[in-house]
Amino acid sequence: MTEEVSSRRSRITPERQAELHGAVLDLLREVGYEALTMDAVAARTRSSKATLYRQWGSKPELVARALQCTKPVSLREIDTGSLRGDFALMVEHSDDDQMAKDTALMRGLTHAVHESPELHKALRDLLVDPEINGLHAMLRRSVDRGEIAPDCPALDFVPHMLIGAFIALPLIEDRPVDRDFLTDFIDAVVFPALGV
Template identity: 35%
Template structure:
């Protein structure tokens, strides 16, 4: 019942930029990404926006993909969060609603800037899986493991499948229907799709 990722291994961290400069560079990266999109973003553009040298960027990040995904992963509103509320429903809502959740403007606008490039840029896809997705997959695994330990759901629940349901609906709402996701939609997906499927595994 554990989600796995081929790119979830830990790699050796390159030297960090001193002081607050790293945060400033990452903030500049998110700003440039939002303005230009991934394809038009360059290390030169980020260096200029951050008032840093391109050499400084390359000492810390090997590729544009690593810089962008690191910036996105650590941006305010994009960092994974969870809470042990005592129920699967409560945990899923805590992870999905509010700051950093699917209704937050920052994660969805960032995804809009990346979603097309993810399909055709192998470096970006690998960095996204390793840096952005892996910590979130770990949180989802913890949430469902606690639900199994509490006896809410069976140990055979297909976490990998269920974990994609809510993001898929939110992406469909945002990018296909052009509707801003809201808490009501999150509640509907969790209550009518995810929880019945998860609890059904216990009864089968």
């Protein structure tokens, strides 16, 4: 079954896939998740609904895959040999414009996630869980190197701190997270909480 899905998905070129994902994100910004339809995506991209369903299976998976394609680098791929280096590389790979767009999209998807268990699952499976697992692996390596005490109570809350920053800054200061804020936040909050 996996090979069958994989072979069906391989029919679309990477360039065409990027074009489709871009159209989905544009539509999400324009109309929101609830009003986004496969018909609208098909019309915008001059493709058939059958192709969209064959390639992605459902609207939630299509949206999650489109959001996934905007990530510059996965946390699983970062290993510089030090926690400070890992976080610096994470910030370096971040793009201020993309973070602003992603913040606006995620704010718009917050309500939809609560209304659609399918969207919630797709976002968890494709975006949230892999990044949290990558972050936990990064932190475990730091513990193994002796940078963080194994019994540090803040270890389990690093994802909450980082996600909280992305939610709180637009809410409190009406601006998206950028590299400067992220660097300052990590230096002032995350590293001290971890004893680094």
